[in-house]
Amino acid sequence: MKSETRQEEIIRVAAKLFKEKGYSAVTMRDLAKVMGIKAASLYNHIKSKQDILKTIIISLAEEFTEGMQLIQSSNDNCIDKLNKIIELHVKISSQNIYGMASLNNDWMHLEEKLGYYQKLRSDYENDFRSILNAGIASGEIVNVKPDVMMFSILTTLRSLYIWIPKKDDIDLNDLTNTLSHILINGINK
Amino acid sequence: MKSETRQEEIIRVAAKLFKEKGYSAVTMRDLAKVMGIKAASLYNHIKSKQDILKTIIISLAEEFTEGMQLIQSSNDNCIDKLNKIIELHVKISSQNIYGMASLNNDWMHLEEKLGYYQKLRSDYENDFRSILNAGIASGEIVNVKPDVMMFSILTTLRSLYIWIPKKDDIDLNDLTNTLSHILINGINK
């Protein structure tokens, strides 16, 4: 278990603050105060405020991209792929509660890396869409507006970072299974 | 059709900017520039930046509260109530695309009205939860973790403001029906 560098600590604390108030509302002096140092001292470890945000968001986005590539290139059927996507989101979200808030809410402040982020996101959504379309074609899932299906499922998964922390002592396997059931079979008896 | 006051116009434009960049990242000079006037002139029409946010969020939150009260006091069964909730969200969200972004992302900057907003929101969620619990008790819907069910449905509905504008020429009745089908019956064939 190699311990956290000071830089990693700053980024972790920043992500927490970004989640609570949003990127723009967090000042370098806020961040410094929580770290117990002066704002100027932060710059011994990080390049800029921008760069903290970039690090948080891009690393997460790439993690999702890699996970999706693995899933899509497998030989699973549609439902199994969807279950793996749910599992992927539960895993990454539960391990990056704070970072997920920036990914969802502060991506528009990325500046130079904005285009790259947007490409990753649209690639991800295209992969998702093609899984659904394959499922419709094979008769595995119902044929009703894949766009709405994707919006509904993906929105739920993207918001896990809000919901997970509200439940303490949550079992992640349990959550994955429950989500899988609800998202795929609905709530009707 | 009574036309918009200058104050209402400012609030509408502000909501649009808040959606694009978030409340904290929008300056009064940004807002003034879009309005075609100087920042100081805004104060002939509005009290403060804070007050713009408060107006946007509280009026929307109250609209949801009123809608929910009507639904909950009806004699409908659980599924019908859920369908009315879906309809409520589609209606309010489609009519307040920009304001919904503030409601979802900038409520933490409300300051004095924060407590009131949080009360409205938790009342709304409690009503939602009790509808689900009644549905489980009566055997209308499946008995799997109402909290996860609520999270999934409510998250999807709360994010409609992101998704609706991406689709032009969308039929709102159509959307309501499709959402109802997907959220209640799932996607499994």
Add this chain to the structure above:
DNA sequence: AAACGAAACTAACAGTTGTTAGTTAACATG
């Protein structure tokens, strides 16, 4: 014509913003 109100303006404020430069103290390495 005179007075009024609405809505714009200019100028300025006090505080905050991200960031840089230069310095110092503690500690590890030669």
Add this chain to the structure above:
DNA sequence: CATGTTAACTAACAACTGTTAGTTTCGTTT
């Protein structure tokens, strides 16, 4: 012991923040 590195510090910057005060412009009402 001397040296170098790390990570903190103080001081300062230029730009930007929300907001106020006081003034001007102009169409409407008396």
